[in-house]
Every structure is written in structure tokens, then in C-alpha cells.
Amino acid sequence: MSIITFDKLELTDILKKTNIPPEQAEAIVRAIAKAHDGIVSKDYLDYKIDKVDIKITFLQWILAINTAALLALVGKFLFS
Known part of the structure; x- marks a missing residue:
């Protein structure tokens, strides 16, 4: 099975640079990673x-x- 991957740390950094608080950025990345598990x-x-x-x-x-x-x-x- 092909695996869909993305750089979680990079996405978190991008979100933080757009003035999203670190906790929210990490929560968003965790939610996206969890959603990708079923793809x-x-x-x-x-x-x-x-x-x-x-x-x-x-x-x-x-x-x-x-x-x-x-x-x-x-x-x-x-x-x-």
C-alpha cells in the first residue's frame, strides 16, 4: 500500500509563522495526521x-x- 506522508514539523512551523499559537498549530497537525491514517x-x-x-x-x-x-x-x- 502506498503511504501518504507529510512533514509534520514543517507544517507546524508554517502554521506558527502565520501567528497561530503553538498549541493550536500542533493540534491542527495532529488532526491532519490522524485523518491521513484512513486514506x-x-x-x-x-x-x-x-x-x-x-x-x-x-x-x-x-x-x-x-x-x-x-x-x-x-x-x-x-x-x-
């Missing part, structure tokens, strides 16, 4: 979607093979 990258989602697509394709093949086997058995019993 997932597009590459990670694409990877997961590809894995699901592969599993669906596999299941479709299994279903087709089982359906063909079932039809063969039904045909055998009906026409014998």
Missing part, C-alpha cells in the same frame, strides 16, 4: 480490484465446469 491510495485500490477480478474469473470457470459436468450427468440419465 488509501489509488494504486492500492487498483491492486485489490485486480485481485478480486482474478478471483471472480476463477469462480466463473469453476461454475462453468460444474455446470457442464451436471449437464453431462443429467443427459446421461435422461438418454440412457
Whole structure:
């Protein structure tokens, strides 16, 4: 999974330079960092979607093979 990072100390310094009190600047940076914990990258989602697509394709093949086997058995019993 791709990780989204930013320099917390630099952001805190930028906020302090805009006359935001240090405590508020640190609280803002902590809130942003906490919000970033739940963010997932597009590459990670694409990877997961590809894995699901592969599993669906596999299941479709299994279903087709089982359906063909079932039809063969039904045909055998009906026409014998």
C-alpha cells in the first residue's frame, strides 16, 4: 500500500509563522495526521480490484465446469 506522508514539523512551523499559537498549530497537525491514517491510495485500490477480478474469473470457470459436468450427468440419465 502506498503511504501518504507529510512533514509534520514543517507544517507546524508554517502554521506558527502565520501567528497561530503553538498549541493550536500542533493540534491542527495532529488532526491532519490522524485523518491521513484512513486514506488509501489509488494504486492500492487498483491492486485489490485486480485481485478480486482474478478471483471472480476463477469462480466463473469453476461454475462453468460444474455446470457442464451436471449437464453431462443429467443427459446421461435422461438418454440412457
